[in-house]
Amino acid sequence: MVDKALIFSGYGVNSEMESAVALQRAGMASDVVHVNDVIAKRVKLNDYRMLVLPGGFSYGDDTGSGNAYAWRLRNNVWDELLEFLDGDNLVLGICNGFQILVNLGLLPAFGKKRERTAALMPNQSGVFQCRPVTLKPASESFWTRGIERVDCPVAHGEGNFYCSAGDLKRLEEKKLVAFRYVKPDLTLANREFPFNPNGALSDIAGILSEDRKVLGLMPHPERAMESIQLRDGFLQKELARRAGKRLSMESHNLQLFRNAVNYFK
């Protein structure tokens, strides 16, 4: 059987299609499944190797981003989720998916205690921010292999990562900070807007679970899979033309999805 990804949809999740296309480009097939079909057991989580919680605006961010969708999962498919997490499977949450994962307590989940200990609070600016950012891997794992940088948009109203000082120390010691916001020259953002677009603690853009099988990420690499989608794509295209070259169609951001797919090889 071919390893497949299950991508959740429903209730205002909205990035399921671009997530499926990104995985497809990286070489993995996926099914987009409405969460209610998993709840009704029409689709089984365990038929898949990877679970993707894509970006979106589930329940309109009402009562806090990701909160209502997280409770829908906890109230109805919690046991299936735990069983899936016990297997040799991966979970990727992007933006709203990351918000859902922290609300479920699946990130960072120290000692497999699945309680809410981290949060993605409202942006410091108080306003939704859609703008390009640059990320740098903050630790080594199969997720970040071969990645020097990620250049992609953020698009969220609540991406301000927060946890206790003790948990931050633990995240750093255990190398669970996956990505940090940096300036385009890869120097630290130091919480300076707009490089850090939301005020996130320690410039954290994404974290891993203790067993590294769950990655949550605020920015959207799946929305910048082609070189011309990068913020300086057309400048680079023109420079390449003058150097007698052509830009590669695919952007360097695809490596993140390739890494996930390679985990199963």
Next chain:
Amino acid sequence: MVAHRIEVAYRLDSRIAQRTAGLKALGFKVENVRLVDVYTLSRDFSRKQLGKIGSILANPVFQDFTVDKATQTDFDFAVEVGFLPGVTDNVGTTAQEMIEDALKAKFKPGEAVHSSQLFLFDGDSKQAKAIGLELANPLIQRIHAKTRQGYGQAGMDVVVPKVKLDELLKAERVDLELDDEALAELGKKGILDPKTGVRRGPLALDLPYLHAIRDYFLKQGRKPTDVELESLAQTWSEHCKHTIFAAAMDDDVPEGLYKTYIQGATRAVRKKKGKNDFCVSVFSDNSGAIVFDEEFLVTHKVETHNSPSALDPFGGAITGIVGVNRDTIGFGLGAKPAINVYGFCFGNPQSKPQLYRGKNKADPAIAPRRVMEGVVRGVNAGGNQSGIPTPQGFCYFDDRYAGKPLVFVGTVGVMPCKINGRKLYVKKAEPGDVIVMVGGRVGKDGIHGATFSSEAMDFGSPATSVQIGDPITQKKLSDALVKEARDLGLYHSITDNGAGGLSCSVAEMAKECNGCFVELDKVPLKYPGMAPWEIWISESQERMTVAVPQEKLEAFMDLMQRRGVEATAIGSFTNSGRCVVAYHGETVMDVGLGFLHDGLPKKHLHSTFKPLKHPEPKPSAKKDFGKTLLSMLSRKNIASTEFVSTQYDHAVQGGLVVGPLQGKGRVQGQASLTKVVLGSKKAVALSQATYPRYSDIDAYHMACAGIDSAIRNLVALGADPEKIALLDNFCWCSSNEPTRLGQLKRAVKACYDAATAFEAPFISGKDSMFNDFLGFDGKNNPVKISIPPTLLVSSMAVVDDAEKAVTLDSKVDGDTVYVVGPTKNETGGSEYFAWLGYLGNRVPEVDFAANKKRYERFHQAVQKGLVASAYPLGLGGLGVALAKTAIAGKLGLDLDVQTGLKPDEWLFSESQGRLLVTLDPKNVEAFEKIMGSDAVKIGKVGGTRLRVNDWLDVGVDALESAYKQVFSHGG
């Protein structure tokens, strides 16, 4: 009544500084403005259950909750803002759904969760009332304030906004055997409610219409019911039937402006294009559609939501954007909303005009600053939550929009042409199909919305026309329909419920099979007590009407149920030739479809036109125009409104190629490029253009400039000028006055001339004809403010290879700079003259043939990869174009210009048809060979300054700060 109150307070709130600064900027002396989220539950629960509810509503990482106990902390005064009864409360709805799922306990009718926001302030409590009015809109929200002492231990009051209705629950007969004066009053103010003695709100039916209705029912041998009269008023409204565009005008346009000039232009263009015609569906459906590739088509539609946005800017705008999304979902068998666009015309946000709808300062108009803030936020909420990217839009400012803003909202959709051999762009309800209403429930929202926008806004404008969209309910419905039910072939036809609600959607679909039968008592309501006429015409949002064949009904209902989408069978389509409506077994409407749709008498309108002379400014004696250019860049119509672009998600759905901000210097472009089919090389280019001030000189040239610009903007981005489709949105004023109709006639004629000359077909359009504010100033003097006649031209083209697109930022030091197209002394109506305080007379005129040829040649140059950057000249002319090209590229420009014009004429004339281009010096020869003498070399890219002759020499950083400082703190 039992009610519980749960308060969720923030232990940590990163927005306090921003929130406090916002109020301080408005002059309030407050500190440390905190927020508490409040949920009021009008249902009983046990203590344990309430504890559980609190724990799911609050995030323990940074919030605390209390149950039936006031949040206790230090503050000086508190202001709570909640919704008035019946106003859409999305947060409350979500909380209710969460509680039902967590406790597996349903709320009964009449029980609900109501959200409110409690703000706690440090500062003088005397400011409470004014702050409340800043935080809330009294039309839809309640404001309660308490001092710390009054708040005490008990805190704020528990308030349940329950709807209490006292309507007549049956249809009433209405007597039309009245004299003309009484009849006119009925048309203007509405049916007299027999129970309350109050008129129900405007029917907006004038005398000839009422006579036609009276004659019809005389022949039927009975009096009409209120349901029938309200229904006819909706169907015959200006909003639905476009009576002004349909009317005969003067002696030379007997078929009316729309048929003659708009439809006529498209017919002529399609004929001329022959096998290159790319139109799939024009004017007949909810959106217009063109070919994308062999597999897909793309749709486009632009709407306005002006009157509702004047009353409640946030609600009006969110309802507008979510509403136009339904014109996509309702196209053919349902296209997927793929791109949103916006265009806002506001009064000066720094002005504080004293405008009241009533005498003695009653019913004040909302200040332009708050209109802008609310409208911007409304489209943010609607578009972002719906998961539709918004890469394209503009803000335009003129004091004459202070009484009535214009809120343009549009949506592009994408759809496969065929699935399983079935053409998805064709729909037809069949007799026997079940009428299913899908989506939200029906309340009093928006009643008289359609007829209301046909009347100028004055005192007595009905408050119930205010509604707030619920994007998530619509997102669920949209996904269930266009991503699932459509491709399973579960329905025959679909249309959206917009203006006029069911009365318009069902009657419209009934044309496809020639009849319908509706049982109004089956329609699910938000609250009991609505009269049948209200259910029939209510404009409650997020609803589609679907024709489901009997044999598919079970599968359709099952799918909707599994997707959490409410769907209800409310009747069936027939072939009786009549629209029949029943309520609890009694027929309350029975009107022939022919009369309903075509019974309205045609109007014959008369127009006049007389050109006016305006004073001209004295020639400028200035030598240095550097400061002038900086002032021009800070004009609101030219300055960056990046704060809007960045709060609208323009990257969702993964297709963003050229977004709203281009180059290192992040300059707002005039056009955008988005992939709507991921993996395809093709992309959709979109643009918009409008020149309202040109109407003050001549609306003919206003329209020509709009069309030429909307085309040029796409050509600059790399679109093929032969593949451009157009949309028209006319927003006019006082359309009962011959002079305004004269301007209209000239503008529409221009549309025909330009569209046929450029061979660009109109595929969709809309009009809004009475954008006037009628009221009083603070001293009871009558005030009328009419918007400048505004035509928004939207353009769309499919770009075959997105990689060949061109952005506006200069790219490389040493590149050659060209102006393509002649600059004439055409400063009339320009931003420059507006800055000088003049209108002038020499409005730009469009040379169709020359511009068309230029655009075609330029496109060849782009296809050959010769062009590094291109900026389509518009407001502010060359001066502004040079500055924006330099700012975007973060590179200077060094230019030596030879011209017979005076410096300010050359710099700021808005002559149409021009492009500012930079390119690799190696491409100079090839470029000049294609463009001919049309392209004039003026200098080089490089350095850090913009220099033009000895006219100006300014640092790029100074240009950038002038361009960005105006809205650097948002609106």
